[in-house]
Amino acid sequence: MEDSKIIELFWNRDETAIEQTAAVYGRYCRRIARNILGIEEDVEECLNDTWLGAWNSIPPARPDCLSAYLGRITRNLAISRYRAGHALKRTGDRLSESLDELGDFASPSVDNVEEAVDHRTLEAAINKYLDTVSQKQRRLFVRRYFYMDSVSDIAKMYGLGQSDVKVTLLRMRRSLKKVLEEEGLM
Numbered sequence: 001m002e003d004s005k006i007i008e009l010f011w012n013r014d015e016t017a018i019e020q021t022a023a024v025y026g027r028y029c030r031r032i033a034r035n036i037l038g039i040e041e042d043v044e045e046c047l048n049d050t051w052l053g054a055w056n057s058i059p060p061a062r063p064d065c066l067s068a069y070l071g072r073i074t075r076n077l078a079i080s081r082y083r084a085g086h087a088l089k090r091t092g093d094r095l096s097e098s099l100d101e102l103g104d105f106a107s108p109s110v111d112n113v114e115e116a117v118d119h120r121t122l123e124a125a126i127n128k129y130l131d132t133v134s135q136k137q138r139r140l141f142v143r144r145y146f147y148m149d150s151v152s153d154i155a156k157m158y159g160l161g162q163s164d165v166k167v168t169l170l171r172m173r174r175s176l177k178k179v180l181e182e183e184g185l186m
Contacts, residue, residue, distance in 0.1 A: 003066040010058035017058075018051045025067060029074040035148040036078035046081055050074045075146065122185055129179045133172065140168055 001020045009017030026047065033046040053073045063069035130138045136158070143149045143157065144165075151169075155162045180186045 006066060007058060007062060010055065011062070018055060021051060021054060021066075021070065022047070025070050028067060029070055032071055032074045032147055033078045035150075036075070036082055042078075042081055042085070046074060046078050049077050053077065122180070125180055125183050125185055126176065129176050133175075137168060137172055140165060141172055144169055 001024060006017055006020050006024065009020060029047055029050055030043060033043040033050075034040075037043050037046060050070060050073050054070060057073075061069070130141060133141070140154060140158070143154045144151070149157070151162050151165050154160075155165045158165075177186065
């Protein structure tokens with residue numbers, strides 16, 4: 001089913017919108033949640049919360065790209081669930097690894113208005129930076145730091161060696177850090 005038809009179902013408060021959304025975007029959202037959470041029970045709860053989040057936010061929202069909208073809901077919910085479950089300890093999982101790579105400047109936490117403004121400014125600066133790199137580099141960066149894919153998974157996806165992916169991401173992080181320092185965000 002097309003995105004516009006699914007969105008119309010939401011706007012008409014037709015409960016089949018959730019079924020259609022799960023059918024079309026279930027695998028996509030499941031992968032995002034699984035990469036962050038790793039535990040299938042948590043993934044299932046996150047997906048249910050994603051469908052509820054979409055139901056509660058459409059309307060008034062009318063997303064231009066439903067997959068990105070759902071992906072962001074899923075990612076935010078998964079990170080929140082992860083933080084709640086790992087508040088006292090850090091483990092060697094994908095989220096910890098990728099956040100450690102990025103450092104403190106890219107924390108997905110937004111707890112108050114001032115932080116939200118800072119977060120939006122940071123987001124805009126990162127997007128501006130990503131506009132300056134090659135499409136391949138942008139894809140590697142997004143796969144690692146948005147979808148939380150492992151370096152080995154990214155290497156397989158793009159037919160690269162793991163060391164090539166690691167070096168590219170390291171150079172990008174260094175370059176991004178310089179950009180953020182120039183913008184006064186670090």
